[in-house]
Amino acid sequence: MTSIPMLPAILVDMVGSFIIIILSFLSLRYAWLLIRKQPDNFLWGFLFYFCLTLVCFSVSRAVGHLLKQIFLIFNNKDQWQVLAPYSGGFNTLLMISLAAVSIYYHKGIEGFRAIQQKARSLKEANEQLEVSADKLLRLNVDLEGIVETRTMKLAASEKKFRNFFSNSKDMVYFCNASNRLVNMNSAGLDMLGYSMEEEPELSLHQVFCNEEDLDNYFETIVSVGFVEDLEAEFVRADGTVIYVLLSATALFDEDREFVGCEGIAKDLTRVRTMMEQLASSEKMASVGQMAAGVAHEINTPLGVILGYSQLMMDDFSPESEEGQSLQVIERQAKACRKIVADLLKFSRQSESARENIMVYEVLEDVLAVTEHTLSMDHIHVHRDLDENIPTIVGDTEKLRQVFVNFINNAHHAMEEQGSGDLFLSCHYEEAANQVVATIRDTGHGIPTEVVAKIFDPFFTTKSVGKGTGLGLSVSYGIIQEHGGTIDVESPAKRDDGEPKGTAFHVRFPVTLRESASVKK
């Protein structure tokens, strides 16, 4: 073979050029579809521009090649030589562009990856943020619920303790470090004789009656932290004293500094009075038993002394010295017997009648006997006797003796001042179902220190010989026997407001009994 035909090369060139144009456009189509689907995707953008540049290059080159073959086939070599530099220039230019686009890939993909990484990080951060926001939202919702529940519980608790504070029948108070009472419930103010409307500014110094008690209170509360069952006396607004049982706790701040105290005080005045009365009753009962025993023992020898002295009086003339002495013995023996009889009455050992009595009638009877004597000493009697009162059951004679005792005492209390007023009242207290008789004088009154002793046997403030000290104790025994009580008020309140003198309030229970006398 001496030569090789160029025809196959010419055909390959022409057909290949044509196929290249077709394939480059088909590639560009898919690149276009990709970029249209995801315009923001860098890779698709790169592939699109790569394919676009390749299409330009392929078209430039393939068209150049086809034109060359066509021109040469049709013997237009000159024309092709004119066109050839342009075709070559374009091919060169587009080839360089294609190379430039290819180089751009790596840096572009790095940037794209960096952006993707950032986007992924951002997405993860957003997801975490969403999760956090969701958690926060749930927490917020839960928190709202918790806060609502806690608030309700707090409100319920506050209401409970507020009710306890307000409705407590004992004094509840809060005090600051300077002893100032910053809060006190209405029961406490009522106990001290103030009203809520007054809003009094009180301190413990004003409330405590004894400075010593207050010092004791503070020393204990600061050193121990609390005070338990401290017995103290409080001063009321009107100056009267009440007896309280106090328990308090110290309040400290975060630095353990004393900032105040809170406490509860219970008014035990009534309890204390009752205890004193009970103690007094027990004392009187034991004294009565002793007196009864003594009276019984003395009564027999006294009867013998009186009997023998009277027998001996028959043997001697009354004017004789012996007769005189025997009269003295007889008189003193009788006096002793009267004392013994009084002691027996006090100890309720004597016999009693049981009959229906109108108390005002007894008072009238007593006044009928004593009024003349009273008027002699310029003592005016004022009656306030209610006749529409129920009867009580008792011994009229003994009750007369009681009222005589009271009136005599009143008389003695007023006779020194030369005049006075004696008030007698009798009325029915329906609520307590009691008949109350009151004997009030305008005398010198009973000193506070002896008020508790006036019912003791043989206790008297009178001079020797004027009183035996058995009058009030006998009266006490009789009233006890009738189921009644005696209250002493000294100084006694008067209608004009100024307290003076003494008042005895005798209370009898009203019980329905037959009018017939009964022997006990």
Next chain:
Amino acid sequence: MNLVNSTHRMSPFLLLLTLTVFPGNAWAVQSHGAPEGLYVHQLAHVFFTAALCYLIWGIRQSAFKSRGWRFLQIFCVFMALWNVVAFTGHSLASYVDNAHFIREGGYLTTRLEGPFTSVKLLFYFTKLDHLFSVPALLFLYLAMKGIYKSSCEVEEI
């Protein structure tokens, strides 16, 4: 006065205009001979080949493992080979002139005359460069189609 100031300010531009209208010998501009175009073209082939190799490396670095991206790498290989063939063809053109061809009739009857040296045979082979460029474009088409399909599948997922 204003006219004088304006003329003073415009003087550099007027000088430039004068030089433009009367150019004389523009010595600053370098003249280019005919071979320069061939060199630029050949350098473009080298540059393109290098860019394709860089693209292959870049794709492999990107760790795109799908079929489409594999086809794109094959495209790059074929295009790089085509560049080598084309570069060789352009280089050998100066060794094979019209005297080595005989023509009995028209252009289509042109034949490469013997005796056949390696240069002649290689030159003939380089004339068949479409045997590389067509497969390259075919793989580019397959690559784009594959990438598009993959993106559609990913979207469906």
